[in-house]
Amino acid sequence: MKKSAAAPAADKQLVMIVDDEPDMLLMLKRVVTRQCGCEVILASTGLAALRELESCRPDVVVTDIKMPDLDGLHLLKKITELDKTISVIIMTGYGTIEMAVQALKDGAYDFLQKPFDNDHIVRVIRYCLERTRLLRDNRQLQEKLDDLALPQGFVGQSPALRKVLDLIARIADTDATVLIRGESGTGKELAARALHELSNRKQHRMITVNCPALPEQILESELFGYSKGAFTGAAQDKKGLFLAADRSTILLDEIADIPVPVQTKLLRVLQEKEIQPLGQNNTIRIDARVVASTNQDLEARITAGEFRADLFYRLNVVTVKMPSLLDMREDIPLLVHHFLERYKRQHSRPELLIAPEALQFLCQQQWPGNVRELQHTIKRAVLLAPGNIITVSDVCIADEKSDPQRCPEDRMLKLCNLSYHEAKAEVVQQFTIVYLRQLLSRHQGNVTAAARESGLERQAFQRIMRRYAILSTDFRGDKLGG
Ligand SMILES: Nc1ncnc2c1ncn2[C@@H]1O[C@H](COP(=O)(O)OP(=O)(O)OP(=O)(O)O)[C@@H](O)[C@H]1O
Numbered sequence: 001m002k003k004s005a006a007a008p009a010a011d012k013q014l015v016m017i018v019d020d021e022p023d024m025l026l027m028l029k030r031v032v033t034r035q036c037g038c039e040v041i042l043a044s045t046g047l048a049a050l051r052e053l054e055s056c057r058p059d060v061v062v063t064d065i066k067m068p069d070l071d072g073l074h075l076l077k078k079i080t081e082l083d084k085t086i087s088v089i090i091m092t093g094y095g096t097i098e099m100a101v102q103a104l105k106d107g108a109y110d111f112l113q114k115p116f117d118n119d120h121i122v123r124v125i126r127y128c129l130e131r132t133r134l135l136r137d138n139r140q141l142q143e144k145l146d147d148l149a150l151p152q153g154f155v156g157q158s159p160a161l162r163k164v165l166d167l168i169a170r171i172a173d174t175d176a177t178v179l180i181r182g183e184s185g186t187g188k189e190l191a192a193r194a195l196h197e198l199s200n201r202k203q204h205r206m207i208t209v210n211c212p213a214l215p216e217q218i219l220e221s222e223l224f225g226y227s228k229g230a231f232t233g234a235a236q237d238k239k240g241l242f243l244a245a246d247r248s249t250i251l252l253d254e255i256a257d258i259p260v261p262v263q264t265k266l267l268r269v270l271q272e273k274e275i276q277p278l279g280q281n282n283t284i285r286i287d288a289r290v291v292a293s294t295n296q297d298l299e300a301r302i303t304a305g306e307f308r309a310d311l312f313y314r315l316n317v318v319t320v321k322m323p324s325l326l327d328m329r330e331d332i333p334l335l336v337h338h339f340l341e342r343y344k345r346q347h348s349r350p351e352l353l354i355a356p357e358a359l360q361f362l363c364q365q366q367w368p369g370n371v372r373e374l375q376h377t378i379k380r381a382v383l384l385a386p387g388n389i390i391t392v393s394d395v396c397i398a399d400e401k402s403d404p405q406r407c408p409e410d411r412m413l414k415l416c417n418l419s420y421h422e423a424k425a426e427v428v429q430q431f432t433i434v435y436l437r438q439l440l441s442r443h444q445g446n447v448t449a450a451a452r453e454s455g456l457e458r459q460a461f462q463r464i465m466r467r468y469a470i471l472s473t474d475f476r477g478d479k480l481g482g
């Protein structure tokens with residue numbers, strides 16, 4: 001066992017190379033130390049590597065397959081049991097290709113056939129170093145998220161969000177009417193759900209009324225119900241939503257849009273705690289907790305005579321003001337991680353990671369549509385990102401839509417925030433993906449033909465396809481034009 005240094009510097013990543021050929025170890029150590037800017041640790045057998053793994057956690061392990069004591073496949077298994085974020089590259093010699101294929105199935109990132117080109121191994125190791133870094137960032141965010149213990153659905157730890165969640169927790173188990181205010185997409189409905197879930201009414205279903213969706217007449221009969229014959233078309237008695245919300249919570253979503261006559265009736269319900277279905281003389285007592293939400297300037301609506309001031313005061317016993325995403329900007333990484341995990345699962349893209357530059361880009365945006373807009377941006381990136389890493393261009397598609405002319409230049413300008421090497425890598429990646437997809441599309445998914453036209457070896461072509469998660473089946477005839 002030989003080490004290049006006693007212990008890796010804290011900020012340096014670590015590559016472990018395992019091979020029983022001393023010359024190979026020395027050659028790789030020289031190349032990797034010089035060109036990957038990381039620490040290197042060497043092990044001459046599989047067992048020696050395992051012993052070393054007890055005390056250090058490399059980012060990348062490059063291992064031979066055939067070794068006397070413990071072979072590469074078994075070492076790979078032990079490594080994945082120990083820490084799934086370590087990227088493993090398998091080196092294969094003559095006659096071990098089948099084992100290498102098995103290694104890929106078992107979770108190795110890539111395999112390299114000996115003898116290999118130094119530039120190639122450097123590229124693969126660099127990619128793996130980045131991959132491990134992203135996986136570990138991801139794991140850290142997940143651990144943070146697991147520790148937060150927030151009401152169902154909420155993510156974030158900014159003071160602005162904490163303050164509002166504290167208020168929700170304090171008032172949830174009271175009967176106080178609550179007015180939830182905030183810009184569009186800030187989580188008003190989520191807050192209403194939290195109020196309900198944290199109350200002793202939670203065993204009953206919360207009723208949500210989307211006020212603007214219903215015309216005046218229908219809104220009134222939906223809210224308060226009616227009896228048979230109350231109006232033309234009332235063929236039988238109908239229970240209103242207030243009655244359905246008895247002993248539960250009723251959310252009047254977008255309350256500002258309720259017509260004034262319905263406002264008057266609502267005021268009576270809030271004052272008297274009873275409803276009178278249309279066409280009935282008697283009233284019914286109701287125990288429904290009322291929560292209302294709006295993103296509008298209710299005070300201005302009152303001044304304009306469009307909203308009753310007395311209803312406003314009745315609703316506004318407690319105000320919960322949801323923060324805009326800009327007020328909780330520090331929560332963006334956690335939110336991105338949360339949505340990314342959700343959509344990766346939903347769309348079966350478990351390998352997908354987000355590049356730090358893309359995350360940084362998301363943290364700098366204005367987000368007029370708040371959390372919902374961020375959520376949609378991540379969903380779109382998961383659906384459309386061509387490679388396994390979400391890059392800046394995958395999350396700036398919204399700009400492209402709003403002004404298609406400006407976007408190519410914008411994209412270039414955004415690249416200028418990166419270092420030269422990062423920007424170049426980004427452009428090369430974009431180009432490679434478009435290039436491969438074009439060729440595969442032209443040859444209807446026939447990899448041999450596409451590789452021939454590109455002038456690359458079939459194997460090399462396939463390796464690049466795998467790196468960017470490009471599937472030949474996506475280009476087969478039956479999928480085209482669909
Ligand atoms: N802090 C948060 N953590 C996780 N998800 C959130 C958060 N805030 C909002 N969301 C999500 O954002 C989306 C929009 O939230 P919601 O519908 O509650 O917003 P809203 O304020 O009612 O919007 P609108 O005014 O447009 O009706 C939902 O998918 C919700 O789950």
Ligand SMILES: [Mg+2]
Binds near residue numbers: 188189253
């Ligand atoms: Mg809403």
